[in-house]
Amino acid sequence: MARWGAATKKYIKNKQRAGEIARERVDILMAAAGKAAGTHGEGPEMARRYVHVARKIAMKIRTPLDPKATRRVCKRCDSYLLDGTTARVRLQGKGKNAHVAVTCLRCGNVKRYHYQRSRPGGPEGGQP
Numbered sequence: 260m261a262r263w264g265a266a267t268k269k270y271i272k273n274k275q276r277a278g279e280i281a282r283e284r285v286d287i288l289m290a291a292a293g294k295a296a297g298t299h300g301e302g303p304e305m306a307r308r309y310v311h312v313a314r315k316i317a318m319k320i321r322t323p324l325d326p327k328a329t330r331r332v333c334k335r336c337d338s339y340l341l342d343g344t345t346a347r348v349r350l351q352g353k354g355k356n357a358h359v360a361v362t363c364l365r366c367g368n369v370k371r372y373h374y375q376r377s378r379p380g381g382p383e384g385g386q387p
């Protein structure tokens with residue numbers, strides 16, 4: 260943070276520009292988090308820091324993280340949820356109740372979201 264504190268403040272004159280830069284940074288941080296989460300040792304902890312900072316920036320500019328990013332982040336502990344490494348992904352329920360359950364392996368928080376079994380025109384769409 261200190262690295263782009265004073266200089267950035269001077270540089271950013273209007274809010275719109277600030278928003279652009281902030282969004283860019285959020286993207287960069289999320290990408291970095293994704294990379295870090297996949298590496299051994301300190302990786303997942305580093306990813307958690309990146310996510311934490313990204314969320315803070317997003318909050319400051321009052322922009323929610325994009326839906327893709329939200330699904331990859333643990334709400335409770337800021338972990339970057341990477342299937343098989345920092346998260347366990349399971350399909351649960353049937354029919355209308357079918358959903359994906361992503362369990363954070365760090366704090367155990369479960370995130371659920373619905374998925375569509377078949378999408379018309381999608382890869383698993385109905386028979387021709």
Ligand SMILES: [Zn+2]
Binds near residue numbers: 333365
């Ligand atoms: Zn968690």
